[in-house]
Amino acid sequence: MPKGTNERTHESATDQVTLLVPVDESATIPLAAHHGVFLGALERELRSRGQYLVLRGVAGPGELAAQLKRVQGAAVLLGFRDDELEALPPGAKPLIAVDSYAESSALTIVRADDFSGGGHAATLLATYGHRDMLLVGPSPGGSGVASARERGFTQAITTVPGVTLGRCVTTGTTYLEGVSLGRRLPALHPGATAVFAFADTLAAGLMDGLAQARIRVPDDISVLGFDNIEPSTHTAPRLSTVAQDIQRKATLAADVIVSIPDELAEHISPLTVDTHVIDRGSVRALRR
Structure with a gap:
């Protein structure tokens, strides 16, 4: 050789x-x-x-x-x-x-x-004055990740007065699921001022669906994702997110x-x- x-x-x-x-x-x-x-x-x-x-x-x-x-x-x-x-x-x-x-x-x-990540999301939204919030993602009963993020979020807001927390269950965390839900979100939760989506892809889809429903982000509703993958920097506006390394x-x-x-x-x-x-x-x- x-x-x-x-x-x-x-x-x-x-x-x-x-x-x-x-x-x-x-x-x-x-x-x-x-x-x-x-x-x-x-x-x-x-x-x-x-x-x-x-x-x-x-x-x-x-x-x-x-x-x-x-x-x-x-x-x-x-x-x-x-x-x-x-x-x-x-x-x-x-x-x-x-x-x-x-x-x-x-x-x-x-x-x-994931638990701390959910807590970080709740703290950000509560600090910014949001009280009518919505969680979007898979059922916590079928996903340990979703369960931990939801538990972290709900625990962090237990001491925040006047919070109303809604929940939209999705099958997964795809962009298309987000678009579909975003189109319907104004009718489903007209009072919500902030959404925490359990994945950036889901959040990006939500933003596009909301835009199709003539709802402005963040003027009419705030959207927060999770992961910090590359697409979060390409949305308009750029997506705020809970980053994992x-x-x-x-x-x-x-x-x-x-x-x-x-x-x-x-x-x-x-x-x-x-x-x-x-x-x-x-x-x-x-x-x-």
């Missing part, structure tokens, strides 16, 4: 990390926008450490367990429901679950501090993976990343 060439002809099993994600009815992978950002960040992080990432779609909970038996090395689980992860049988394979609230000793969980989340996941198996016990699950508010142009202060 010529000098200077890579002498390793194949990657070992421990160099391979498999990212498992659910597929929809059309057998495509419907990654949420912030999950797509995480995927890119994780791939870069692992590549810089001499590992490579394999993406694999999973058709359902039954197939998930079967796929895990065939996976070499560590597995990262992204986009699965908590109950699906809790049903996985215990095993020796290292599993990292992202954005999960599953209760399982078999998982190392990496996620944002997705790159840090990818770094934490990679840290767990590269420490396997010797130092895995040193990682205390869940591993969380902090959140903070980025106040751009979609939330305004009310005169009180």
Whole structure:
């Protein structure tokens, strides 16, 4: 072999990390926008450490367990429901679950501090004088992330007098769901002065739907998102949001993976990343 060439002809099993994600009815992978950002960040992080990432779609909970038996090395689980992860049988394979609230000793969980993020959102809106607020996102009963953000929000406003809090449940956090809801929002909640959407994509759609209904943001209603992904800087006005450090989340996941198996016990699950508010142009202060 010529000098200077890579002498390793194949990657070992421990160099391979498999990212498992659910597929929809059309057998495509419907990654949420912030999950797509995480995927890119994780791939870069692992590549810089001499590992490579394999993406694999999973058709359902039954197939998930079967796929895990065939996976070499560590597995990262992204986009699965908590109950699906809790049903996985215990095993020796290292599993990292992202954005999960599953209760399982078999998982190392990496996620944002969603509870504090919800609290940051409530504090911003209340400080700006908003008292008729609306939460928009998936049902807390079906999403640990949504539940934590809602609980953080509601706890933060318990000491704020005169608050009216409404709730609009969505199936997911897509842009199109936001547009559809935004068109109907003036009729559904005519008194609301501020909306906290549980994802930037949902918030961006809401803003477009509200514009179609001739409702101005933030003059008529304020909109606050969550994630701080790139589209939040391209809305008009630019979207105020609760930022999570997705790159840090990818770094934490990679840290767990590269420490396997010797130092895995040193990682205390869940591993969380902090959140903070980025106040751009979609939330305004009310005169009180």
